[in-house]
Amino acid sequence: MKILGISGSPRKEGVSGVDKLVRIVLENTGCDYEYISLRGKTISGCIACLGCAKDNVCKVKDDMTDLRGKIVAADAYVVGAPNYYSTLNALTHAFMERWFQFRHQEADTLWGKLAVAVGVGGQSGSFPVNELEKFFLYNFIETVANVTGQGAAACYSCGYGEDCKVGVHYALQGPGVEITPEITPDVSKQPETLRSAAEAGKRLGERLQGHDRQAATERMRKRMGEKLSEMMEHSA
Numbered sequence: 001m002k003i004l005g006i007s008g009s010p011r012k013e014g015v016s017g018v019d020k021l022v023r024i025v026l027e028n029t030g031c032d033y034e035y036i037s038l039r040g041k042t043i044s045g046c047i048a049c050l051g052c053a054k055d056n057v058c059k060v061k062d063d064m065t066d067l068r069g070k071i072v073a074a075d076a077y078v079v080g081a082p083n084y085y086s087t088l089n090a091l092t093h094a095f096m097e098r099w100f101q102f103r104h105q106e107a108d109t110l111w112g113k114l115a116v117a118v119g120v121g122g123q124s125g126s127f128p129v130n131e132l133e134k135f136f137l138y139n140f141i142e143t144v145a146n147v148t149g150q151g152a153a154a155c156y157s158c159g160y161g162e163d164c165k166v167g168v169h170y171a172l173q174g175p176g177v178e179i180t181p182e183i184t185p186d187v188s189k190q191p192e193t194l195r196s197a198a199e200a201g202k203r204l205g206e207r208l209q210g211h212d213r214q215a216a217t218e219r220m221r222k223r224m225g226e227k228l229s230e231m232m233e234h235s236a
């Protein structure tokens with residue numbers, strides 16, 4: 001069983017909370033895995049050219065071309081993203097949009113595979129997690145666990161955070177509070193977050209043992225149908 005782990009954070013390794021949590025999930029699966037950061041990669045969003053409709057291969061030439069084979073070969077995914085403006089950051093969104101190439105003509109390349117969604121935000125990681133779960137569902141991929149954590153917003157390192165009235169630090173702590181390593185949010189200091197990442201990894205490893213892709217596909221197909229009905233009701 002091979003798991004593909006993706007961190008969509010553009011931040012440096014060692015600073016990014018998404019990187020840390022994705023790695024912890026992977027390390028706890030007990031399976032073979034490959035970890036890839038999208039940092040520095042050039043990945044455009046889907047351009048709706050429909051070049052993939054015939055053969056399920058995206059025709060846009062950028063760093064996604066090399067990643068395609070890894071996505072196809074993996075049995076499961078651990079994808080993590082930072083919260084930007086209460087959604088996925090653009091890099092991870094572009095990466096996930098390009099999974100559109102797998103959705104044509106009953107292509108079952110990804111159907112019934114398993115995933116863990118990871119999200120980190122200055123306040124909340126739940127927005128990116130919800131978005132990732134939606135993307136997985138569109139390809140009938142079952143999300144078996146999600147992990148959320150609080151990371152350091154840019155305000156903790158931009159140099160103006162102590163007095164900036166639109167910053168997160170100011171909003172959370174009030175005026176004149178010194179920024180120190182002790183009060184700077186870091187997923188490594190959040191036992192509950194670390195425990196949930198380790199548990200998510202174990203659950204994914206366990207679920208992969210004797211996994212029935214066909215049954216998972218049917219469950220996800222049903223869930224997708226329910227979701228589409230819900231969406232139709234809300235748009236009516």
Ligand SMILES: Cc1cc2nc3c(=O)[nH]c(=O)nc-3n(C[C@H](O)[C@H](O)[C@H](O)COP(=O)(O)O)c2cc1C
Binds near residue numbers: 016018123150152
């Ligand atoms: C452009 C931008 C927008 C952001 N918007 C939000 C937001 O709406 N909500 C939130 O909780 N954090 C927000 N953040 C903070 C990041 O989610 C936070 O820094 C997180 O730790 C990033 O994860 P990373 O360190 O793994 O990259 C934003 C950061 C940036 C750079």
